[in-house]
Amino acid sequence: xxxxxxxxxxxxxxxxxxxxxxxxxxxxxxxxxxxxxxxxxxxxxxxxxxxxxxxxxxxxxxxxxxxxxxxxxxxxxxxxxxxxxxxxxxxxxxxxxxxxxxxxxxxxxxxxxxxxxxxxxxxxxxxxxxxxxxxxxxxxxxxxxxxxxxxxxxxxxxxxxxxxxxxxxxxxxxxxxxxxxxxxxx
Numbered sequence: 674x675x676x677x678x679x680x681x682x683x684x685x686x687x688x689x690x691x692x693x694x695x696x697x698x699x700x701x702x703x704x705x706x707x708x709x710x711x712x713x714x715x716x717x718x719x720x721x722x723x724x725x726x727x728x729x730x731x732x733x734x735x736x737x738x739x740x741x742x743x744x745x746x747x748x749x750x751x752x753x754x755x756x757x758x759x760x761x762x763x764x765x766x767x768x769x770x771x772x773x774x775x776x777x778x779x780x781x782x783x784x785x786x787x788x789x790x791x792x793x794x795x796x797x798x799x800x801x802x803x804x805x806x807x808x809x810x811x812x813x814x815x816x817x818x819x820x821x822x823x824x825x826x827x828x829x830x831x832x833x834x835x836x837x838x839x840x841x842x843x844x845x846x847x848x849x850x851x852x853x854x855x856x857x858x859x
Contacts, residue, residue: 681756682721686776686825687791689804691817696771700815701761704773705733707814708759709743711807716745721758747777750803753785775807776825791824808853820853 693700709717718728719735721744731743747757757777764770782790782800790796804822811817 681778681781683778683780685779686758686774687779687782687800687804687823688774688776688825689808689820689822691773691808691811691820693771693773693817694767695769696763701771701773702733703815704811704817705743705759705761707811708773708775708807709733709745711810713748714745714757714807715747716757717743718745720744721756749785750799751785755781755785773811775804779824805853822853 691704693704708714716725717730717733718725719731719740720728725744725746741761742758744756744758746754748754755777757775760772760774760776762772762774764772777800779791786796786800787793790800801822808817808820808822
């Protein structure tokens with residue numbers, strides 16, 4: 674799959690979104706290092722417009738000092754490779770809250786899994802399980818409080834006000850010391 678096709682990066686993302694507080698650079702460094710050193714994820718490339726082999730991987734510390742976005746390629750449980758990215762965010766409303774999103778473009782998933790993958794529960798469950806496995810790896814590096822797996826538009830609404838959200842309506846995914854919830858579409 675081509676990395677630099679503009680339409681790959683347009684639209685929604687399926688993601689793992691972690692809420693980290695209190696905001697701590699050491700915690701973020703440990704989690705980002707664990708993420709980008711997994712054998713099924715390669716990258717930390719600064720530019721989504723160039724193919725990975727045309728770029729040099731950025732140091733994890735640059736994600737704090739420069740652009741908070743890193744791009745790469747991930748190998749799904751099916752063996753297919755898809756573009757991915759991580760984003761480190763900081764809450765405006767709550768300065769002590771940091772977020773880490775690891776995302777795969779839905780357009781890329783559509784291409785390798787078929788257009789209806791999101792509505793086929795076993796396929797979506799496989800992708801959610803893979804992201805839960807990634808969360809378990811990150812949790813071992815630096816435990817997090819709460820995380821969500823799901824489609825970006827659903828997850829994004831939860832990210833900023835996580836303390837006020839009651840996540841009991843979302844099924845928990847096993848393997849983490851923090852709470853990891855799968856946000857499914859109705």
